[in-house]
Amino acid sequence: MTSCLSTEELRDLIRPIATRLPGAQSELCMREVVTETLACAQSFVPCEAGSLMLSHPDEEGALIFVASFGMGASKLPGTILPAGTGIAGQVYKTGVPFLTNSPTADNNFYQEIDRLTAHKTESLLVVPLSAFGESVGVLSLLNRIGDGFKQQDLDLLKVFSQYLTQSMQLMMEAKRQEDVALKDHLTGLYNDRYLYSYLARMIKDCLEYQHDLGLIFLDLDHFKAVVDTHGHLIGSQALAEIGRMIGQVASKYGAVCARYGGDEYVAVVPHSDTATMNELAESLRRTIEAAELVCKTEAGQKIVLERMVTASVGVVCLSQMPTDGLSSESARQQLIRVADEAMYKAKALGKNRVHWY
Missing domain, CATH: 3.30.450.40 (GAF domain)
Structure with missing residues (x-):
């Protein structure tokens, strides 16, 4: 044998x-x-x-x-x-x-x-x-x-x-x-296709075994100004570098990260709790706030974007949501929606902050 x-x-x-x-x-x-x-x-x-x-x-x-x-x-x-x-x-x-x-x-x-x-x-x-x-x-x-x-x-x-x-x-x-097929070509993080299937699976697992799950919805502040000033090439490099930073920070918490679209990112942490999710959300916000993004122009000139971008972060835990009678797919849609709403509330309150649903 x-x-x-x-x-x-x-x-x-x-x-x-x-x-x-x-x-x-x-x-x-x-x-x-x-x-x-x-x-x-x-x-x-x-x-x-x-x-x-x-x-x-x-x-x-x-x-x-x-x-x-x-x-x-x-x-x-x-x-x-x-x-x-x-x-x-x-x-x-x-x-x-x-x-x-x-x-x-x-x-x-x-x-x-x-x-x-x-x-x-x-x-x-x-x-x-x-x-x-x-x-x-x-x-x-x-x-x-x-x-x-x-x-x-x-x-x-x-x-x-x-x-x-x-x-x-x-x-x-x-x-x-x-x-x-499941990765975002620019950042190397997962894409929304994988995010949807993964999140639905994790929600089903957490509901079945009575574990909590946290979701972070993050949108960059002032990113349009970067593109308007330096162009799309520099903007793409900045998105890729920020994606790398997000993945590096979130991996310490067992998170699965995805680029949701444009300058939006999502992190999912199964078997988490509110304290851990708050710590991760603040860590991501501080990392992006302090970031020095090194980019290169088409001519090879180095450009450093220093503290030009911040992040508005929305956070929600599955335990906050009414899930009775919901399928894992419906719960997934609801979880993303309320985290997105929390992110927009963070922007409305002045940006560069974490807001809980």
Whole structure:
């Protein structure tokens, strides 16, 4: 039986890899791809154990076990192999496959994995996973059943490694296309299409489990003056930078943010409360008020928009709303509407402030 990291964990690990691979058009379940690849490799090259390791996203040169089969396999997924450690580390570093039927005699052999799994490595076959000539992981098989590993085993494992690399890209390209369709092209935040579906789902969940949910509706003050003075190119750059700031601040609170349209932004915080929402709203307002927006003209001239824009912020919590008998879609529409009304009230009271529904 193969032990493997979760699909989400695998996606996080292979996202940096996918950016270096050619495009593809369909989605596969990464967990199934990994386990299927190891199962096929085991059936064509009979062996006692095997593992897949991928580049560690945070430790340069290090590998992380993502799937394994054989004795002690359940102990390996998530285990980190430091940079350059062991035969696998050398294969990853050099990009050169390695075959040996006397691994313990090799100076690079790393005994800690045998100790961890309580399984003795007697023969070893390791091939790199490569993208454009750069190693992004390794696939290894241990203890060939029979007379030890042969060259034909190495050739076959290379085929499996190519299949796995392509399959990772299939899934990640599909995920990228999905993200593109749901993201605002200018700010990188989610778009209103995703906001509507996400908010309806979260409202349904919070009502069912009696959790609260907060929503912030934010509109920029004085933004028209920026466009009138500096033009649409600078205005677009300013919107993008403000969107980045909003996403950065709101992520600390577990918020999902969207550009609602024009210079309007929305942040949704499931399982929140009034104190948290007020803190987030004020943090967003202060961040935008103090922002120094660095932009460039078509000629490449740098322009700094210093404290030219502020924000009027409307806030509402689901617990403030009468939701009896409402569908999640109706509750979504009502929540956005009253948050929008609170934002306009903030503008009417003098702008650059937070107003609760």
